[in-house]
Amino acid sequence: MLAMHSTTNANNLNLQLESSLQELPMWEVQIELQCPGGELIKLFEQEPLLPGIIVTRNQCFVGMISRQKFFEHMSRPYSFGLFSRRPLKSLYNFLKPDFLMLPGEFPIVEATKKALQRSFNLVYEPILVATSSGKYGLVDFHQLLLAYSQIYALTLTKLQLVEEQSKIAKAGFRDLQHNYTRLLQNEKMAALGQLVAGIAHEINNPVNFIAGNIVHSIDYTESLLELISLYQQHYPKPVQEIQAKISEIDLNYVTADFPNLLASMKYGCDRIEEIVKSLRNFSRLDEADKKIVDIHEGMDSTLLILRSRFKEEINGKRITLVKEYGNIPLIECYPGLLNQVFMNIVANAIDALVENFPSSSLKCNLPQNNPTICIRTELTNDQYVKICIADNGIGIAEDIQKHLFDPFFTTKPVGKGTGLGLSISYQIVVEKHRGQLNCLSTLGKGTEFIITIPVTAPNFQ
Ligand SMILES: Nc1ncnc2c1ncn2[C@@H]1O[C@H](COP(=O)(O)OP(=O)(O)OP(=O)(O)O)[C@@H](O)[C@H]1O
Ligand SMILES: [Mg+2]
DSSP states (O other): OOOOOOOOOGGGSOOOTTOBGGGSOOBOOEEETTSBHHHHHHHHHHOTTOOEEEEEETTEEEEEEEHHHHHHHHTSTTHHHHHSSSBHHHHHHHHOOOOOEEETTSBHHHHHHHHHTSOGGGTTSOEEEEOTTSOEEEEOHHHHHHHHHHHHHHHHHHHHHHHHHHHHHHHHHHHHHHHHHHHHHHHHHHHHHHHHHHHHHHHHHHHHHHHHHHHHHHHHHHHHHHHHHHHHHHOSSOOHHHHHHHHHHTHHHHHHHHHHHHHHHHHHHHHHHHHHHHHHHHHOTTOOSOEEEOHHHHHHHHHHHTHHHHTOEETTEEOEEEEEOOOOOOEEEOHHHHHHHHHHHHHHHHHHHHHHOOGGGGGSOOGGGSOEEEEEEEEOTTSEEEEEEEEOSSOOOHHHHTTTTSTTOOOSOTTTOOSOHHHHHHIIIIIITSOEEEEEEETTTEEEEEEEEESSOTTOO
């Protein structure tokens, strides 16, 4: 009879997630089948924590009798008298004890699952462990549960750690994406700004020649026409050659039309000057800092740049632009950046109308069935300015609305949209101006973007 035991508690072990049964305290008390049953009683009495005994025949493993099953049986009438003096073999044959045997390398977590899957009357039985060195041991079920709970706590801690790490990684990725968008935005802005400023500069010089001289042309023409009229007054009957020339050039018509012609040239010139001013206003390269400006001016410059797009025909109709400018004060902002926002949102609205305006609704000639963009501004009570840009295009599905401001999100064909317009606009409005950018949309009806920015931002970036 070999009696070895362990009183180590599983709580004091340094277990890992993948720890196996052989790391647990094990009882290796053995008894030979020919020993009288009474010996077993003695052993159990000597060691009150002993969960069971390994039964051997000629030192070879036979099975196991648990403390619980043994005493359960012995407490029955006559059992003690019957089995205490006889060899253990008769008790063992009578009990035919069922046991769960697992290899020593079996993971504790898996072993616990297996132990718990046993039938209700066996669930508290010790687990037989066969070690790689050919020995057998018993693990107390209670100790197994303790070890399992220790590993469970360890798993939770590790999970928390992983979760925190993944949160950090995610935040890092967001920052990276954010910085990348910002970089692109700056580049896009700078490139567009430079292009626009370059064109404006190139047009500006020749237009200045024309605009500067046209005023004098009008003066000179007036003087010359006055002179001709004086001649006609004082020399009503000129020589034949002059008379022929007068009728050839249709002097009366030229005299009447020339001032009109010059006036329309002046108008055209003023218009070009206005466009150049708008282009400069839009690029605002010279004004990288915040300024106090009239938002309506910026919006008008943007609309002027997009003028050619407003001329696109949609099922034979042109886009109607409705401006409902409210009485708003001057705003402290980055004007060039805000113009960029207006440009992105209005261009998206035009795209939504051009590509998707439902032709069926155009069968009716009611004005509300025209493709329309409405721009409304107002001052809120808490000193914010609201700029609403609405279109009656196809609208945006709900699941798409969630992604509108994500960088690189686009529903447009490859090469058409970069998917940066709204994410850049969001950064400009929310981060740069401490404002808000919201979208309301109903699929099939239309979309409205609402830009809200403070009249004076306390915390400019
Ligand atoms: N007024 C609108 N009506 C319908 N869909 C819209 C509207 N505005 C934006 N969207 C949707 O939001 C998406 C993202 O817009 P965003 O301006 O960020 O990118 P984009 O227009 O696709 O590309 P770009 O970077 O060239 O502007 C668009 O692809 C479109 O699906
Ligand atoms: Mg866009």
